[in-house]
Amino acid sequence: MELDQRKLQILRAIVDEYILSASPVGSKALSQSGMKWSSATIRNEMADLETLGYLAQPHTSAGRIPSEKAYRLYVDQMMQRAHLSDEESKLLYGYFREHVHGVDAVLRSTAKALSEITHYTAVVMMPDIGVNRLKHLQLIPLMPGKALAVVVTDAGVSQNTVIDVPEDIGPEELDRISKAITARFSDCRMSTVSSKLVRELGGELSARADFVESLLLTLCENQSSDRRMVELSGATNMLEYPEYSDVNKAKTFLATVEQKDSMYRMLKKASSMEFTVTIGSENEQEGFQDCSVVTASYRVNGTPVGSFGVIGPTRMDYARVLSILKNVQTNLGTVLQSFLKEE
Amino acid sequence: MELDQRKLQILRAIVDEYILSASPVGSKALSQSGMKWSSATIRNEMADLETLGYLAQPHTSAGRIPSEKAYRLYVDQMMQRAHLSDEESKLLYGYFREHVHGVDAVLRSTAKALSEITHYTAVVMMPDIGVNRLKHLQLIPLMPGKALAVVVTDAGVSQNTVIDVPEDIGPEELDRISKAITARFSDCRMSTVSSKLVRELGGELSARADFVESLLLTLCENQSSDRRMVELSGATNMLEYPEYSDVNKAKTFLATVEQKDSMYRMLKKASSMEFTVTIGSENEQEGFQDCSVVTASYRVNGTPVGSFGVIGPTRMDYARVLSILKNVQTNLGTVLQSFLKEE
DNA sequence: TTTTAGCACTCCGTTTCTTCGAGTGCTAAT
DNA sequence: ATTAGCACTCGAAGAAACGGAGTGCTAAAA
Numbered sequence: 001m002e003l004d005q006r007k008l009q010i011l012r013a014i015v016d017e018y019i020l021s022a023s024p025v026g027s028k029a030l031s032q033s034g035m036k037w038s039s040a041t042i043r044n045e046m047a048d049l050e051t052l053g054y055l056a057q058p059h060t061s062a063g064r065i066p067s068e069k070a071y072r073l074y075v076d077q078m079m080q081r082a083h084l085s086d087e088e089s090k091l092l093y094g095y096f097r098e099h100v101h102g103v104d105a106v107l108r109s110t111a112k113a114l115s116e117i118t119h120y121t122a123v124v125m126m127p128d129i130g131v132n133r134l135k136h137l138q139l140i141p142l143m144p145g146k147a148l149a150v151v152v153t154d155a156g157v158s159q160n161t162v163i164d165v166p167e168d169i170g171p172e173e174l175d176r177i178s179k180a181i182t183a184r185f186s187d188c189r190m191s192t193v194s195s196k197l198v199r200e201l202g203g204e205l206s207a208r209a210d211f212v213e214s215l216l217l218t219l220c221e222n223q224s225s226d227r228r229m230v231e232l233s234g235a236t237n238m239l240e241y242p243e244y245s246d247v248n249k250a251k252t253f254l255a256t257v258e259q260k261d262s263m264y265r266m267l268k269k270a271s272s273m274e275f276t277v278t279i280g281s282e283n284e285q286e287g288f289q290d291c292s293v294v295t296a297s298y299r300v301n302g303t304p305v306g307s308f309g310v311i312g313p314t315r316m317d318y319a320r321v322l323s324i325l326k327n328v329q330t331n332l333g334t335v336l337q338s339f340l341k342e343e
Numbered sequence: 344m345e346l347d348q349r350k351l352q353i354l355r356a357i358v359d360e361y362i363l364s365a366s367p368v369g370s371k372a373l374s375q376s377g378m379k380w381s382s383a384t385i386r387n388e389m390a391d392l393e394t395l396g397y398l399a400q401p402h403t404s405a406g407r408i409p410s411e412k413a414y415r416l417y418v419d420q421m422m423q424r425a426h427l428s429d430e431e432s433k434l435l436y437g438y439f440r441e442h443v444h445g446v447d448a449v450l451r452s453t454a455k456a457l458s459e460i461t462h463y464t465a466v467v468m469m470p471d472i473g474v475n476r477l478k479h480l481q482l483i484p485l486m487p488g489k490a491l492a493v494v495v496t497d498a499g500v501s502q503n504t505v506i507d508v509p510e511d512i513g514p515e516e517l518d519r520i521s522k523a524i525t526a527r528f529s530d531c532r533m534s535t536v537s538s539k540l541v542r543e544l545g546g547e548l549s550a551r552a553d554f555v556e557s558l559l560l561t562l563c564e565n566q567s568s569d570r571r572m573v574e575l576s577g578a579t580n581m582l583e584y585p586e587y588s589d590v591n592k593a594k595t596f597l598a599t600v601e602q603k604d605s606m607y608r609m610l611k612k613a614s615s616m617e618f619t620v621t622i623g624s625e626n627e628q629e630g631f632q633d634c635s636v637v638t639a640s641y642r643v644n645g646t647p648v649g650s651f652g653v654i655g656p657t658r659m660d661y662a663r664v665l666s667i668l669k670n671v672q673t674n675l676g677t678v679l680q681s682f683l684k685e686e
Numbered sequence: 687t688t689t690t691a692g693c694a695c696t697c698c699g700t701t702t703c704t705t706c707g708a709g710t711g712c713t714a715a716t
Numbered sequence: 717a718t719t720a721g722c723a724c725t726c727g728a729a730g731a732a733a734c735g736g737a738g739t740g741c742t743a744a745a746a
Binding site for chain 1: 484583594597
Binding site for chain 3: 386390
């Protein structure tokens with residue numbers, strides 16, 4: 001059964017109101033605030049909407065609250081795009097003008113910007129280094145037997161790893177090996193570096209084949225096990241909302257959001273989509289059953305390399321959040337692009 | 344007025360009990376649990392202790408709770424050192440056996456270990472790079488006009504910074520400059536590098552004096568403004584305790600603890616002391632008026648370079664926490680030492 | 687047929703009242 | 717000096733009473 005115009009209008013009004021107030025919406029309140037029908041009519045429609053599964057009643061003599069189905073409909077069809085005020089977009093822009101000290105800093109700044117402007121919790125996934133192209137590898141001697149490997153890719157991302165080095169390789173040879181690897185694999189995708197290697201070993205590298213092979217292996221391994229690949233910001237913002245006035249709820253949420261690896265998985269999955277909106281129980285995450293997650297992806301050189309998102313209560317202001325994400329996506333795209341002007 | 348033996352014993356029993364239960368301790372309960380005096384006697388003593396300022400009563404017909412003065416006395420004189428079980432020290436040791444991928448990783452692991460074992464909140468300050476000696480500086484070209492500066496010190500600490508480079512300096516020259524700086528300033532304390540420089544410019548570096556000067560300036564600046572110098576772990580552990588069953592209290596605490604720069608200041612100040620115990624209002628931190636902070640410092644090559652600590656409710660288990668900190672201090676010392684076997 | 691006014695009813699949140707008991711201070715006996 | 721005894725205090729927890737926002741239903745109005 002299709003919803004007629006009036007039902008849609010009423011449903012929208014309820015969602016809008018509930019997003020603001022977090023308390024059940026009654027027919028009387030609705031009819032007074034600019035609805036052109038009497039409370040009785042609205043009451044009837046509300047009863048219909050409830051049997052259709054769009055509304056729920058906490059108890060008999062309370063108003064209605066939107067169900068997840070309602071939010072879904074709201075997001076997919078009814079929501080009108082919010083427009084950010086000039087002030088806000090300027091504010092947002094400001095976060096990207098400063099801190100242009102590398103991709104990491106920009107993404108950290110992004111997380112902060114998102115959480116501060118939305119007042120929800122923001123997560124930003126660091127770009128998947130595998131799809132980027134190697135620009136430079138430098139091995140720096142630390143002490144006998146140890147060296148620091150610094151990897152720089154075309155997106156300006158860098159990554160440090162401490163590696164073991166056979167004791168008979170001196171600083172000069174480390175430097176030579178760095179240069180050789182850089183020369184050979186420059187502009188290769190990180191993910192293909194190690195596999196290519198096995199076949200193409202030659203020249204100066206062949207003498208140290210074992211070492212180089214284990215080096216590249218370590219780099220790839222470490223990349224995936226690195227827990228710092230998600231930047232989290234504003235987790236405590238959620239404590240503002242009545243949904244989390246219960247400490248246990250708050251605790252569950254905070255615990256979930258701090259599991260960087262599952263956050264990473266979530267964002268990684270979302271990074272192939274331009275935008276995603278995941279409502280309540282649609283979330284696979286255990287602790288997000290009462291939350292919604294809205295994400296957007298970002299690209300470098302046309303390839304999607306990561307995503308970022310906002311986590312809030314299911315009654316979050318979807319329209320506003322989506323506008324903000326879109327704005328941030330644009331800003332981020334511009335900034336990241338500036339990191340890879342081709343020489 | 345001095346406290347006689349009996350008063351001390353009673354006071355200790357009250358503190359011990361309150362640390363466990365978080366609820367006011369009554370005379371009856373005390374006399375039953377192994378005290379050799381009747382409840383009436385204890386009651387009289389408690390009244391005395393109250394007028395002396397060691398105890399407080401939430402209301403007339405409640406038991407007593409220890410005042411900050413009592414905790415102070417407890418920590419300074421009465422507390423008996425807790426001993427960790429074999430299990431616990433093994434567990435603790437385990438945190439240090441894994442993750443030996445550089446100083447950063449070890450300290451992160453330390454924070455995690457502390458928070459998980461104490462069930463309080465742990466903070467660990469990254470070592471002050473200024474007091475360490477430069478081992479290696481490497482400039483890695485990113486794109487025209489930008490380079491990544493990687494600094495390695497004798498403690499194995501590394502730090503990445505994106506810097507601006509005049510366009511006419513090519514990759515080869517960056518490499519040469521890196522080597523020249525490394526050669527010249529090797530084994531100098533980071534904090535003295537920039538001041539020395541101005542006088543000693545010469546050789547290959549002189550041609551690029553301006554650049555090198557601004558480079559070193561940036562490095563020093565960035566070092567202090569870097570917000571990631573404190574590792575925080577287990578902030579949400581505090582939600583377990585009845586002291587924070589009120590969401591607002593919890594929020595204040597979390598907000599405070601997430602101000603990395605003030606945490607850094609706190610730890611920095613504490614790093615000159617072997618151990619510190621700061622109780623309730625002794626804390627300068629705004630949001631820690633109901634918390635206690637226990638810290639320990641760690642050294643590299645005999646120089647104290649940082650500290651770490653545990654933050655908990657004022658009724659924290661001081662004895663246990665101090666034992667754990669001591670244990671961790673030893674472990675950490677050993678691990679850090681292993682990073683700087685002199686060649 | 688659709689909308690709306692009217693009304694009885696429900697049920698939650700709040701407030702008020704009561705009860706209960708742990709704990710106290712004081713006094714008198716040991 | 718210690719302790720048993722006792723009257724008293726006061727908060728926490730439970731019970732009862734209340735108010736009001738909101739509902740569903742019915743019957744009148746459009």
